[in-house]
Amino acid sequence: MPTDAREYARRLWGALNAALALVVVGYGAVFVFLVLALGTDHSEVAAAEWLRPWAIGALGGLATALLAGRYDRRYLPWTAALVLAGVCAAPLLTAHFDTPAAPLVVPLAVSIVWHARAGRHAERRTPRYAVLTGVLVTVMALTVVGAAVGHVVLASRSTPEYAAMRSDPLAAERLPGLALRFDWSQDNTTPFGMRSPAQVSRSWTITDGSTTAAKIAELEALAERHEWAVAEDPVFCGWRKSIAGHPLCLVIRSGQSPDEVVVEITGGRAAPSAS
Secondary structure, eight states, rough: OHHHHHHHHHHHHHHHHHHHHHHHHHHHHHHHHHHHHHHHTTTTOTHHHHHHHHHHHHHHHHHHHHHHHOOOOOGGGGGHHHHHHHHHHGGGEEEEOOOTGGGHHHHHHHHHHHHHTTTTTTTOOOOOOHHHHHHHHHHHHHHHHHHHHHHHHHSSOOOHHHHHHSSSSSGOSSOOTTEEEEOOBBOBBBBGGGOOOOOOEEEEEEEESOOOOHHHHHHHHHHHHOEEEEEEETTEEEEEEEEEEEEEEEEEEEOOSSSSEEEEEEOOOOSSOOO
């Protein structure tokens, strides 16, 4: 192949690598956008769940950048950008995402390194334009990541109403003779500007052999001991209480299964004086 044609093919190859990397980062950006648009759940921060795949992705991006930079120094200023691409790619390789971009991640990293190796004699020093572009991309990446981290840190703080709900013994993560089945608890969110109120809502499986009626009676006695007052609406607000000035409603009911009970605490319009 003539030299000009070979160089053209190599440039086309590099452009394709860049385009695929943007696709991977784009999937990560869409994920972040949806999280922000749907509203952060104040009760839980998903960092604990995602920390390991994020770390693996970041290490993968760093390894790709260092290996590529060993052969072609033009890749070194893009280290931060490739680390960010690795972080965005990590969810694509887990069971949480089933997208067309997932099969591209590992071949893309191999292709980037191979591309750098194929042109290792082309650049023995880092050109100024590569440095400037790499710095610009790095600053933009760190700005976006910093804004996202700041949003998560601020939005993950519990609101006073949700903190009041969670302080009640009926909102405990362990209840006598019960095993947690499902947890729908969440703080106030505003998905796409539509407010979703805070609630502590859990489904429990009876584990001590009690009947559903007996377990509901036991939980109602527990509620009465903790100063919940019987209210007029057993469907939406069977019990009322005020904690730290926040009126709350409690519902204790049977679930869909014979051995299931549901305990739900929500905000109330009115309540007795603070306990």
